[in-house]
Amino acid sequence: MKPDDIHRAIGILREETRAWRTPSVTVVAEASRSPFKVLISCIISLRTKDEVTTQSSARLFDRAPTPEAMEGLPAEEVARLIYPAGFYRTKAEQILEISRRLVAEYGGRVPDSLDELLAFRGVGRKTANLVLTLGFGKPGICVDTHVHRICNRWGYVATKNPDATEMALRALLPPEYWIEINDLLVAFGQNLCHPVSPRCSICRLSDLCSRVGVAQSR
Ligand code: SF4
Numbered sequence: 001m002k003p004d005d006i007h008r009a010i011g012i013l014r015e016e017t018r019a020w021r022t023p024s025v026t027v028v029a030e031a032s033r034s035p036f037k038v039l040i041s042c043i044i045s046l047r048t049k050d051e052v053t054t055q056s057s058a059r060l061f062d063r064a065p066t067p068e069a070m071e072g073l074p075a076e077e078v079a080r081l082i083y084p085a086g087f088y089r090t091k092a093e094q095i096l097e098i099s100r101r102l103v104a105e106y107g108g109r110v111p112d113s114l115d116e117l118l119a120f121r122g123v124g125r126k127t128a129n130l131v132l133t134l135g136f137g138k139p140g141i142c143v144d145t146h147v148h149r150i151c152n153r154w155g156y157v158a159t160k161n162p163d164a165t166e167m168a169l170r171a172l173l174p175p176e177y178w179i180e181i182n183d184l185l186v187a188f189g190q191n192l193c194h195p196v197s198p199r200c201s202i203c204r205l206s207d208l209c210s211r212v213g214v215a216q217s218r
Helices: 003-017 024-032 035-045 050-063 067-071 075-082 088-106 114-118 125-136 145-154 162-172 180-191
Strands: none
Touching: 003 180, 024 035, 024 050, 024 125, 035 050, 035 088, 035 125, 050 075, 067 088, 075 088, 114 125, 125 162, 125 180, 145 162, 145 180
8 A cells, every 4th residue: 555545545444434333442432531431441441352341341430430439449349340351350450550540649630641641550552542542632543453454464554563553653644544543443453354364355445455464365
């Protein structure tokens, strides 16, 4: 894919993804406009199916919608509320630690800088960028496994890991697409450009895509 092709690619993705389910963290963000809920649901979502994330987040936020309410809960209760999210016991500890620090160090508010967010245990670049983009509407590029895989398949970037993809996209991707690229490519990756055997025969991006590393497709 040539750099200028990105405008056509985004236009097609916007049309295609309208029919697909919105990723769970975006559902939380749109419903709440709360950086705290985006942060916590993003932690719940790691290695967890979208349906589970949506339900676990709803149960937890019904009980504790703020850091102040969350920090008072016992770890076993947080774990029970987010079960069966992957690593639910570890995540319960992380959620409580984050909530305590937010209350003690930030007056119960989530910081809106990448560096401060990355200083919390359990918060990586993907989560920090999602909090900035979905929670605060600030510029950031959230690169997860779908964004990394698809941008490399297109031949838009040539990188070895998601962090390198984020850096390459920061240099290459027009800023107007930074926030939405994650939602578009997560939906596209879950529904069409699958990790194994993508559905290239029905893909409207096939004439733009170099299919780098695609050994098997449908
Ligand atoms: S042509 Fe295949 S590899 Fe390329 S974006 Fe479409 S589904 Fe993915």
